[in-house]
Amino acid sequence: EPENAAAIVYLADTEVTGGGTAVCYREGTDDELYQPPYINMPGQAGHWEFYNDRKHAEQYFEKNYPEIAEFRKKLYEREKIPIYKPGDVLLYRYDIWHRGTPVKIGQKRAVINIAWKKRDSFWHQNWNRGWAKWTYYGEVEKVFIKLSPKQRSVIGVPKPGHPYWNEENMEWFGARYPGIDLEPYRKELKSAN
Numbered sequence: 001e002p003e004n005a006a007a008i009v010y011l012a013d014t015e016v017t018g019g020g021t022a023v024c025y026r027e028g029t030d031d032e033l034y035q036p037p038y039i040n041m042p043g044q045a046g047h048w049e050f051y052n053d054r055k056h057a058e059q060y061f062e063k064n065y066p067e068i069a070e071f072r073k074k075l076y077e078r079e080k081i082p083i084y085k086p087g088d089v090l091l092y093r094y095d096i097w098h099r100g101t102p103v104k105i106g107q108k109r110a111v112i113n114i115a116w117k118k119r120d121s122f123w124h125q126n127w128n129r130g131w132a133k134w135t136y137y138g139e140v141e142k143v144f145i146k147l148s149p150k151q152r153s154v155i156g157v158p159k160p161g162h163p164y165w166n167e168e169n170m171e172w173f174g175a176r177y178p179g180i181d182l183e184p185y186r187k188e189l190k191s192a193n
Contacts, residue, residue, distance in 0.1 A: 002093045004117040004124045010084035011110035019109030021090055022081045024097035037175035040068045123156040145180040160188035
């Protein structure tokens with residue numbers, strides 16, 4: 001069951017402007033492209049450099065991480081890039097592979113981004129020019145993994161002992177933030193069981 005959902009409301013015709021959102025649809029629960037943790041994209045896990053265009057991102061992966069480049073080729077083979085008209089809405093979950101495509105020179109893609117989350121999913125943040133966006137560059141991760149669980153809770157990470165934490169979520173959290181100390185979370189999980 002998803003903890004969040006998002007929408008992009010298009011205010012322009014992407015056939016004219018470009019910039020349509022590409023989506024790689026999930027094909028069931030056993031889909032090889034949708035096995036967590038989701039860390040095979042630029043900027044994730046503090047490992048990979050962030051490139052905001054397909055060409056440079058794929059060159060980077062092909063040169064440095066060929067196994068991830070192969071995985072990503074499968075995504076591109078399956079992706080769809082709809083033509084969005086004014087008033088069209090793309091509804092999606094955050095765990096769906098999606099990416100921006102280039103806006104045509106001299107054009108602007110006008111959209112409204114909306115996000116919803118479950119009431120108790122306080123750890124989900126809106127995409128903005130604040131700290132959430134900068135997690136693609138690795139610098140935030142370097143500081144984030146050194147924070148105490150209490151300090152992380154101030155920016156929306158559930159505290160140790162919160163029902164969110166289970167072995168699977170801790171595994172994904174550790175994969176997303178290599179080097180983070182999961183022991184405080186595991187300790188509370190063990191004492192709860």
